[in-house]
Amino acid sequence: MFSWKPWTVEDSRLKYLGLVEALEADLRQGLVKPGDRLPPQRAIAEALGIDVTTVTRAFNEARRRGLVEANAGRGSFVRAAPEIAAASADRPVDLSMNIPPQPAGAALQRRIPEAIAGILSAPQGMLRLHYQQSEGSAPDRAAGAAWLAERLGSLAPDRVIVAGGAQSALFAICSALLKPGEALAAGRLTYPGFKAVAAQLNLPLVGLAIDENGIVPEDFERVCHERSPRALYVIPAIDNPTTATLPEGRRREIAEIARRHSVAIIEDDPYSCLREQVVPTFAEIAGDITWHIATLSKCLTPALRIAYTVAPDAGGAMRLAGILRATSLMAPPLMAALAARWIADGTAREVTDAVRHESAERQKLAATALGTATFFADPNGHHLWLKLPDHWRAEEFAAEADRSGIAIVPSGAFSISGDPERAVRVSLGVAPDRAALERGLTLLARLLERPSYAARVVV
Structure with missing residues (x-):
């Protein structure tokens, strides 16, 4: 049984070095470990469609780098190069x-510069280096609607705002919905970035009881009667920090309580795209009172500071755009274009x-x-x-x-x-x-x- 699945770094300057660099990358990632047996050279050649001599050169180079050791009659085995082992052992x-x-399979170090080069070399691509509208360009808003359609169903792009990250969107939504001193409800353990927004805007937080399934609806009902919060903040799937995912029945119950007490729902949903089980979002259950945030930072890379934000209606979206204009002006245009490109060509789904x-x-x-x-x-x-x-x-x-x-x-x-x-x-x-x-x-x-x-x- 061989633990390593051979592949090559396609943009390596020489084919045999691409194989060595792939093994080195997998060793650094922990996908293979010292002592793992490597497939025979001929099997690697057949799997990759290359000459055995190329594989032999790669093995020789890997041995020179200290990545591989050969045992007569037993084959070749992975070993950690001294610099890799030393760096790993001492690093916090x-x-x-x-x-x-x-x-490594996501190949972001290759895909990001290639995508940016493609964007800038396209007709009028250099316009992506200019200022954009605070709500995002029409193509970028349409890309956001397309990305969210898998989980939220069909969306009108005029409800979608392109924000420069979830934190920016969260600040804008809280600014739009609440005045200083008005109460904001959330689970008693919640995302620190949300706490920072509430503190900055002088919004008192009311902690709600939680269990293994998330916010307890009965306690939300109690708080609505006693404190009259203007909005509820919730991470519905893989809660940060508790990892709880609200079941559909509980989501519907919470939405009904919110509607009855005129409480807006702020749905921060960075992790649903990682789950295999699909649960209806608050944006689907109660779209008329829900402000939905879907960042790409948690499913692709934090370097892509793009969060698609869905307002209950087009008017609400433009209110958000006005606040974003005052706080962050716009999402980074080049990053928004990269996100739209990846959504269109399927790269975003592959990386996710x-x-x-x-x-x-x-x-x-x-x-x-x-x-x-x-x-x-x-x-x-x-x-x-x-x-x-x-x-x-x-x-x-x-x-x-x-x-x-x-x-x-x-x-x-x-x-x-x-x-x-x-x-x-x-x-x-x-x-x-x-x-x-x-x-x-x-x-x-x-x-x-x-x-x-x-x-x-x-x-």
Whole structure:
């Protein structure tokens, strides 16, 4: 059984070097590990449609770089080059930033410059370097409607705004819907970026009870009676940080409560595109009161600062555009054009599929590395919610992890009530490869078993 599936880096200057660079990339990504047996040279040649002599040259170069070792009668095996092994062993592991993994198969380092070159070389392509309308150009808004149609159904492009990222869209929506001092409801553990928007706009947050399925409708009803919030903020799928996904029945119940109490719904939905099970969005269930945000940063790359934002109607969309004009002026035109191009030619779907697959593999790795630890996760999500044993407080555990070279986020960063629970968010996508991720998770598993400083003897 061979763990490595041969491929080549197409833009390498020499064909045999493309094979070596592919193996090196997979080793850095953790897709192959030292000790893995490589397929026979002839099998690789047949699989790739190249000469055996080309494969032989590649193996010789791989041996020279320290990537491969040969054993007489047994074949060739992967070994870590000293510089790769040393760099991996000494490098801190960041498990704090909730970004998608960047799998080698997505080939973003090739696709991004190629797409930009194609855009600029097209007729009138240089116009993409000029200022654009704050709501986005007509082609870009149509691309957003096309991208969202898979989950939201047919959309009129005049309801879609192209914003420079979800944070920009969230600020604009809250500015449009609420005045300073008006209450804004959300789960008692919620996205820190949303907390920052509320603080900046002087909007008091009201934390709602949550369980393994997300916001509890009965508590939302209670808060509507007692605090009269003007809007509800919700991440409906793979919640950040708890990973909960609201079931359809609960979404409909929450939407009905919101409608009854004249509460607008702000649906921040970066992760639905990663899930295999489709659940109707609030934008489908209650489109007349829902403001839907769909960023590309969580399914493609954070470098693509584009968020398609759907207003209840065209008038609402133009209100948003007016606020965006005052705060960020416009989304980056070149990035908006790149997003539209990728949506049209299928690249956006291909990269999302690659990210989903890599996220699933990392979740499997996490389940193995963390062993008997208690945590919540979605099979295709970028993060997990790790519950801590009673002897650890979240802040202490995160600080101890940081001293060990692992960055994670304690529950206090997400808490609205100021009463954090014993849990931390562990993000799986930011680690450069699976080997680094496994190293970080293994250290976390060991830390869970250690006594905290508070539990140690003081004399």
